[in-house]
Structure formats: structure tokens, C-alpha cells
Amino acid sequence: MLVTRTYCDVWMIQNGTMIESAIIGRSNTDFKxxxxxxxxxxxxxxxxxxxxxxxxxxxKLRFRVRLTKHLYDEYLK
Known part of the structure; x- marks a missing residue:
């Protein structure tokens, strides 16, 4: 998911740049x-x-559960 999120971020930057260039170029069709x-x-x-x-x-939840179980096991030895 992290790779997909990175791809989406790059696409958003490129698309935002294209929207800005359409606004600067006053091209209604490209902007739309x-x-x-x-x-x-x-x-x-x-x-x-x-x-x-x-x-x-x-x-995060799995980490907390495993850490708690480990600590309880160590404490109860």
C-alpha cells in the first residue's frame, strides 16, 4: 500500500502541475x-x-498485543 500511496502522490503532483499550467495558459478544455x-x-x-x-x-495493535503478552509471560515466570 505504501508503494501505491507513493504512486498516487506522484500522480497528484503531476496532475496538479498540469491543472496549474492549464490555468496559466488559459485553456478551458485542458483545465476541465x-x-x-x-x-x-x-x-x-x-x-x-x-x-x-x-x-x-x-x-500497531498486533505489536501492542504481542508486547503485552511477552511482558506478562516474563513477569509471571
Whole structure:
């Protein structure tokens, strides 16, 4: 998911740059196309971000559970 998130970030930077260049160049059709692409891909990027957050939260939870179990086992010896 981290690689996918990196790819999404690079795409967002490139697309944002293209939107800005369309605004500077006063090209309505390019601006509309890039903006539509941006709006079309945003749900996918939001999904990637949420999956990444879910994975990190799961990793943190498993780490805390294993650490607690290890500490309890060491304490009860």
C-alpha cells in the first residue's frame, strides 16, 4: 500500500502541475479535462489512504498485543 500511496502522490503532483499550467495558459478544455481526471481518481486515492491507515492501525495493535503478552509471560515466570 505504501508503494501505491507513493504512486498516487506522484500522480497528484503531476496532475496538479498540469491543472496549474492549464490555468496559466488559459485553456478551458485542458483545465476541465485535468480537473475531471482529478475528481475521477480522488475516490481511489481516498481508498488507498484508508487501507494504508487500516494496515498501520492493525500493525500497531498486533505489536501492542504481542508486547503485552511477552511482558506478562516474563513477569509471571
Amino acid at each position: 479535462n485535468y480537473l475531471f481526471n482529478f475528481c475521477k481518481v480522488m475516490p481511489l486515492i481516498a481508498l488507498v489512504n484508508n487501507f494504508l491507515k487500516l494496515g498501520l492501525n492493525e500493525l
